[in-house]
Amino acid sequence: HLVAAVRGVDLDARFRDVLAEAASMAGVDLDAPDAAPLPPRREAAPPPPDDAPDEFPAFAAALLAAAPLSAPDAGDVREYLSRRGILAGAVADGWGALPSTGEGLARLQRELVAAVGEAAWQASGLARKGGGWLFSSHRIVIPWRDPSGAVTRLQRRAVGHVEGVRYVARSGAGATAPYGAEQLRDAGDGCVVAITEGAVDALALRAACERDGCDA
Numbered sequence: 666h667l668v669a670a671v672r673g674v675d676l677d678a679r680f681r682d683v684l685a686e687a688a689s690m691a692g693v694d695l696d697a698p699d700a701a702p703l704p705p706r707r708e709a710a711p712p713p714p715d716d717a718p719d720e721f722p723a724f725a726a727a728l729l730a731a732a733p734l735s736a737p738d739a740g741d742v743r744e745y746l747s748r749r750g751i752l753a754g755a756v757a758d759g760w761g762a763l764p765s766t767g768e769g770l771a772r773l774q775r776e777l778v779a780a781v782g783e784a785a786w787q788a789s790g791l792a793r794k795g796g797g798w799l800f801s802s803h804r805i806v807i808p809w810r811d812p813s814g815a816v817t818r819l820q821r822r823a824v825g826h827v828e829g830v831r832y833v834a835r836s837g838a839g840a841t842a843p844y845g846a847e848q849l850r851d852a853g854d855g856c857v858v859a860i861t862e863g864a865v866d867a868l869a870l871r872a873a874c875e876r877d878g879c880d881a
Contacts, residue, residue: 720785725816727780728789729808731773732761738769742805745824754868758845761806763798763821770798790835791819800833807864809840814847820864832863845871857881 668687669676676683688695734743734755739762746752746760764770774796778786786792793799803821811817818841820834844864852858857874859881861867874881 720781720788721817722815724777724781724785724789725808725819727777728773728791728819729759729761729806729816731776731780732763732806734760734762736762736764738762738764738766739804741765742824746805749865749869750872751865751868754871758868759808761808763801763804763806765804767801770801774798789819791821800830803830803833807844809842809844809864810847811842812846812849814850817841822865853880855880 666676668674668690669683672683672686674683674686685695733739734746734752742762743752746755764773774786774792777789791799800821803823805822805824807820807822808816809818809820818834818839820832822832823830843860844867849858857880859870859874861870871881873879
């Protein structure tokens, strides 16, 4: 990836060229008898047409409707958010909670496929190749919205303290705006805007501001 970036070469379309350039820089002869064979050429995926509809907002809406924080299976998620002092804010912002069991996840997957189709499920960033849930242990579902209020990203967090990765999201789908940007639509002149590290911190600061009577 570093060589491709420095040389300005498309890694997917010209992977073998990037590998050859890296070998040349390292003084490695790829044609030597004991050299490992080059991997097969990877075909670049064709880009979607410019007029292709974005199915992610519909998928996100279906997921958040089918797996709300109020679900019977989300008691531990609500308890965790309550301990952090952000449950009310998470409910107001439409956060979700994935089921805790394999049966519940399979049922939710069937509901999502029925609602938006198999292609949208596979492209959601939550599905393993061939089926199943990717990082199913990260059950807290955090919707990130653009200034218009449309969900553009679903970030997920593990419940409680975990070793390793606490947050996961769809690969290549970074946030298009800071968390809570949609609230700026109704913000009056002189409203305080605070920048936090992430969504959990944003809700925690929002709760503190409401407690202390600060218009933020």
